[in-house]
Amino acid sequence: MRDFIVGLLEVIGIVVIITAVAYIGTSIEKASDNEKYNNGECYYCEHGHYELINVQRQHGNIYYFYKCNNCNIIIELNSNIEMQAL
Ligand SMILES: [Zn+2]
Numbered sequence: 001m002r003d004f005i006v007g008l009l010e011v012i013g014i015v016v017i018i019t020a021v022a023y024i025g026t027s028i029e030k031a032s033d034n035e036k037y038n039n040g041e042c043y044y045c046e047h048g049h050y051e052l053i054n055v056q057r058q059h060g061n062i063y064y065f066y067k068c069n070n071c072n073i074i075i076e077l078n079s080n081i082e083m084q085a086l
Pocket of ligand 1: 042043044045046047048049068069070071072073
């Protein structure tokens with residue numbers, strides 16, 4: 001019985017760790033996307049605004065490409081910032 005409880009606690013511990021790592025990974029990704037997106041204002045020329053120009057699926061991930069309407073620089077994000085804002 002004791003072995004069963006120890007085994008159960010180990011499984012719970014592993015699940016908690018995996019969930020925590022996945023959560024932290026998602027949070028870091030969103031934070032870096034927010035930083036890149038800079039509320040839609042171009043970080044490079046500081047005059048333009050980013051517009052969604054392309055969405056690509058690669059290896060199960062979705063990438064969102066935004067282009068500045070002033071200097072035409074393109075940034076790549078891992079999440080759709082505009083959708084999150086709605
Ligand atoms: Zn720009």
